Amino acid sequence: MSKSNGNILEIKDLCVRVGTEEVLNHIDLEIPDGEVHALLGQNGSGKTSLMMAIMGFSEYEVTHGTILFQGKDITESDVCERARLGIALAQQRPPTIRGVTLRDILAYFFRNEDNPEKKISGLAVSSRMESLLDRDINHGLSGGEIKRAELLQLLALSPIFSMLDEPDSGVDVEALSLMGELINRLFTFDPDHPVHRKAGLIITHCGSILRSFPIDKAYVMVNGQIGCSGNPTILMKHINNFGYDSCIRCMGAR
Amino acid sequence: MVLNDADREALTVTGVYLGSTVRSATIVVCDLAQVCLENNTRGFELMPISSALERYSWLREQYFFKALPADLDETVSRCAKEVDPLGFFLHVDKGVKIAFPVQAAMYMKNEDIVQIIHNVIILEEDSELQLITGCLAGHEIKTGTHIAIEEQYIGKNARLVSTMVHAWGSEQFVYPHTGTVVEEGGRFESNYVSLRPAKHFVSNPQSWLIGKGASAKYLTVVLASPGSVIETGGTVYLNAEDTSAELAHRGVCTGGVMNQGGLLVGVASCKAHVDCAGMLLFCGEGGYIESVPGLRSMHPDARMSHEASIGKIAPEQVQYLMSKGMEEREAISMLIRGFLGTDVEGLGAELDGQIAKIVEVAGHGED
Ligand SMILES: Nc1ncnc2c1ncn2[C@@H]1O[C@H](COP(=O)(O)OP(=O)(O)OP(=O)(O)O)[C@@H](O)[C@H]1O
Ligand SMILES: [Mg+2]
Numbered sequence: 310m311s312k313s314n315g316n317i318l319e320i321k322d323l324c325v326r327v328g329t330e331e332v333l334n335h336i337d338l339e340i341p342d343g344e345v346h347a348l349l350g351q352n353g354s355g356k357t358s359l360m361m362a363i364m365g366f367s368e369y370e371v372t373h374g375t376i377l378f379q380g381k382d383i384t385e386s387d388v389c390e391r392a393r394l395g396i397a398l399a400q401q402r403p404p405t406i407r408g409v410t411l412r413d414i415l416a417y418f419f420r421n422e423d424n425p426e427k428k429i430s431g432l433a434v435s436s437r438m439e440s441l442l443d444r445d446i447n448h449g450l451s452g453g454e455i456k457r458a459e460l461l462q463l464l465a466l467s468p469i470f471s472m473l474d475e476p477d478s479g480v481d482v483e484a485l486s487l488m489g490e491l492i493n494r495l496f497t498f499d500p501d502h503p504v505h506r507k508a509g510l511i512i513t514h515c516g517s518i519l520r521s522f523p524i525d526k527a528y529v530m531v532n533g534q535i536g537c538s539g540n541p542t543i544l545m546k547h548i549n550n551f552g553y554d555s556c557i558r559c560m561g562a563r
Numbered sequence: 564m565v566l567n568d569a570d571r572e573a574l575t576v577t578g579v580y581l582g583s584t585v586r587s588a589t590i591v592v593c594d595l596a597q598v599c600l601e602n603n604t605r606g607f608e609l610m611p612i613s614s615a616l617e618r619y620s621w622l623r624e625q626y627f628f629k630a631l632p633a634d635l636d637e638t639v640s641r642c643a644k645e646v647d648p649l650g651f652f653l654h655v656d657k658g659v660k661i662a663f664p665v666q667a668a669m670y671m672k673n674e675d676i677v678q679i680i681h682n683v684i685i686l687e688e689d690s691e692l693q694l695i696t697g698c699l700a701g702h703e704i705k706t707g708t709h710i711a712i713e714e715q716y717i718g719k720n721a722r723l724v725s726t727m728v729h730a731w732g733s734e735q736f737v738y739p740h741t742g743t744v745v746e747e748g749g750r751f752e753s754n755y756v757s758l759r760p761a762k763h764f765v766s767n768p769q770s771w772l773i774g775k776g777a778s779a780k781y782l783t784v785v786l787a788s789p790g791s792v793i794e795t796g797g798t799v800y801l802n803a804e805d806t807s808a809e810l811a812h813r814g815v816c817t818g819g820v821m822n823q824g825g826l827l828v829g830v831a832s833c834k835a836h837v838d839c840a841g842m843l844l845f846c847g848e849g850g851y852i853e854s855v856p857g858l859r860s861m862h863p864d865a866r867m868s869h870e871a872s873i874g875k876i877a878p879e880q881v882q883y884l885m886s887k888g889m890e891e892r893e894a895i896s897m898l899i900r901g902f903l904g905t906d907v908e909g910l911g912a913e914l915d916g917q918i919a920k921i922v923e924v925a926g927h928g929e930d
Contacts, residue, residue: 364886368879392888404879408901414887417897445901462887 316377317342317470317508318363323374325362332358334533336374340470345496345509347519347541350530351553356512357401359530360472363510364398365391378470397468399459401475401512406446411438411458414446418465428465436461436491452479460491471495471509477518489521496522516545529556536560566591566598569702570672576759577697577728578909579668586695587663590651593670594678597649606659607692608652612681615652622652626683630714630742630771638740638765642681642712650681650711653694657687657718664693664726671709671735672701680711686721686749693724698739699759700732707732709761713741719774720748726907727754731761733790739766747774747803755783756905758917760791760819767796767824772806772833780809784903786921787819789847796824801833801865810837812854813903817924818847826857829865841873842902844925876925895922 318340325333332355340346348356362369363376365388375384383391412429419425433439438461447455456476463471473492480488496506511518518524519541527541529548536556537544548556566574570593571581581589581599588609591599602609615622633643642648651667671678686692698709709731717723723743731737745751751770770779779799787793799808812823827835841852856869876898884894899918907914 366882366886368882387885387891388882389885389888389890389894392886398886400883404877404883406880406883406898406901408904409884409897413897413901414884417889417893418887466888 314380315341317379318510319377320363321375321377323362323376324372325358326370326372327358327368331372332369332533333362336533336535338528338535340508340510343506343508344525345506345511345522347524347527348510348512348530349514349516349527349544349548354530355533356530357474358533360398360474360510360512363472364388364396392466395469396472397463397466397470398472399456399463399474399476403447403455403459405448407448409446410443411446411461412442414462415442415465418462432461432465436464437487453481453484456480456488457484460488460495464491464495469507471507473509473511475512475514477513477515485517486521489518492518492522516541519545529553531556531560534560566593570670573699573701574668574670574697575909576730576913577668577699578695578726578907579666579697580909583666585663586666587661588665589667591668591670592649592678592680594672594676595649604661604663607655607661607665609665610652612648612650612652612683615683622683626685626714626716628714630716630744631712631740631769636740638710638738639712641710642679645679645681648681649679650683653682653684653692655686655690655692655721658689659687660691661693664695666695666697669696669698669709669711670701671699671704671707671732674704674706676707678707678709678711680709682711682713684713684715684723686717686723688718689720690718691722694726696725696727697730698727698737699730700735705732705734708736709738711739713739715741715743715751717743717745717749717751719746721746722750722752724752725754727756728907728910729755729757729761729764730759731757731764733760733762735761737761737764741768743768743770743779745770745772745774745777745779748776749774750777751779753779753781754905754907755781755785755795756907756910757784757793758786758914758921760786760788760793762790763792765794767794767798769798769800770808771800771802772808773802775803776805777803778807782811782813782905784813784905785815785821786917787814787816787821787850787852788924789818789850791819793819794822794824796826797837798826798828799835800828800830801835802830804831804833806831806833808833808835810856811904812839812841813905814839814841814852815899815903815921816841816843816850816852817845817921818850820850821852823852823854823871824857826859827867827869829858829860829862829867831862832864833862833866835865835867837869839869839871840902842899843873843875844921892922895925899925
């Protein structure tokens with residue numbers, strides 16, 4: 310812990326390649342314990358790539374730089390090791406897996422519990438996702454259902470660092486309030502002490518998540534790099550008014 | 564011959580549990596003799612085929628070598644040569660729905676046995692039966708030949724669910740052949756699982772859906788390991804209107820040869836689909852999977868389709884599960900189990916054991 314400087318995540322000068330393409334260029338990012346940050350940015354700017362690289366997906370090859378989690382260098386750790394350290398990701402586009410159900414995965418999470426079935430149904434009921442339990446993973450699920458199924462798994466895992474890739478995209482108004490509630494639950498240690506939160510990173514385009522879930526800081530990604538950072542509401546407003554072009558110009562001027 | 568504890572244990576890998584309270588009846592053939600027959604349930608008869616032939620003259624006249632004519636192929640004609648055949652006769656009375664499964668085991672306890680079996684199963688109108696059949700070689704037995712034919716007659720609105728689990732020795736030859744006739748509104752479901760392959764296995768079950776609304780569904784789950792040649796087919800004749808059939812093959816190849824076939828013949832207006840899926844984990848020397856699902860339509864209103872796919876385990880699926888905290892081998896096991904798509908009751912431990920071996924071969928087994 311001593312080396313972590315109060316930061317749960319520290320990314321230093323990170324470069325990532327997918328296939329032959331450089332998708333992230335010299336990224337620096339620090340997330341202090343207990344803070345949730347947001348990533349904004351145009352389509353294709355590299356937001357998802359950053360999360361996939363933090364999670365350790367081998368397709369996202371780190372060519373330079375380091376990732377520290379709680380002060381520990383995890384740059385070489387595989388995705389399972391990172392998950393077991395308490396990092397989790399709700400993917401924007403998770404794969405479809407025939408023959409494996411959401412229930413199968415939840416049963417794995419709760420394999421050491423006395424009554425896993427009870428845990429599973431309790432969780433599914435409280436998040437109103439019973440109907441998804443026996444569906445094959447993401448097979449034929451609607452966009453909104455995929456978001457909920459991913460979030461349900463994170464709730465079951467109860468990670469200490471959660472990454473949510475566009476939890477609010479393509480989610481209807483009613484479901485959005487449920488998502489907000491579940492995201493709050495995901496980051497809360499103790500409902501009686503809401504200020505004390507778990508850390509994480511959230512990608513959002515529309516920013517509607519900001520209305521139900523307070524975010525400490527936001528970044529704008531431009532072409533695989535991090536541009537401005539600051540107050541999420543101010544940044545969001547600026548982008549809504551002036552578009553990402555202003556960010557690109559600003560980056561170019563640097 | 565009496566079955567000892569080791570034999571009883573051996574049978575459990577195929578889902579046959581002697582003395583179980585959740586089975587309606589049991590029959591066991593060991594090598595060349597019938598060794599066990601228990602039936603505590605009313606509404607159906609279970610007896611050796613030889614006794615049934617003596618007792619019922621109609622059996623020979625109407626059913627014996629009728630679904631499968633004696634000259635149909637080599638397997639059937641080999642069985643027809645037996646004067647005093649081994650095997651069983653199972654007859655369920657009209658309207659009787661048997662609560663617990665009937666179980667049968669064809670057990671090859673010793674080396675070099677040539678076991679020849681002929682079973683006849685008749686379900687009268689409106690009856691229902693689940694049948695569990697285990698065909699297996701004893702622990703560490705390598706050689707032998709198993710030739711078995713099974714004739715099944717499913718009456719009007721009757722339903723037969725047949726689960727067959729095979730576990731063979733690596734030098735064995737296994738040639739089963741099943742013929743099933745399904746009448747109006749009747750249904751036949753077949754689940755076949757073999758994760759301990761023989762040296763050569765050929766199976767081409769045939770069914771004839773002869774009455775309006777009759778249906779058949781096959782799921783065949785097999786492993787081809789190095790040195791084995793596994794040929795699984797299945798032919799369904801959809802002879803009456805509104806009939807339907809589904810034929811699904813799931814094969815995992817770790818180095819042997821696997822041929823997946825299947826032919827659907829649409830003679831009348833019907834709905835039918837055949838799906839071959841192969842997971843090729845390792846080719847070894849000359850191993851491969853070949854899938855040839857077939858359709859033959861003889862009626863403009865026959866709606867028929869097929870699909871086939873062969874591939875390895877998708878890395879993005881493995882990593883997805885790993886990102887949820889699974890080790891690589893746990894992720895691969897879950898994917899293989901899901902792919903095989905079978906959850907045969909009482910077979911959990913055996914499946915886990917066999918899947919663990921497959922995971923080793925998948926090249927990810929190192930600790
Ligand atoms: N697996 C991949 N194969 C090829 N190119 C990829 C892959 N993953 C990402 N890329 C490329 O990297 C760039 C960044 O993609 P990324 O998914 O990180 O963008 P994003 O910011 O999440 O965009 P969006 O808002 O559309 O989700 C894009 O140009 C994309 O085409
Ligand atoms: Mg993205």
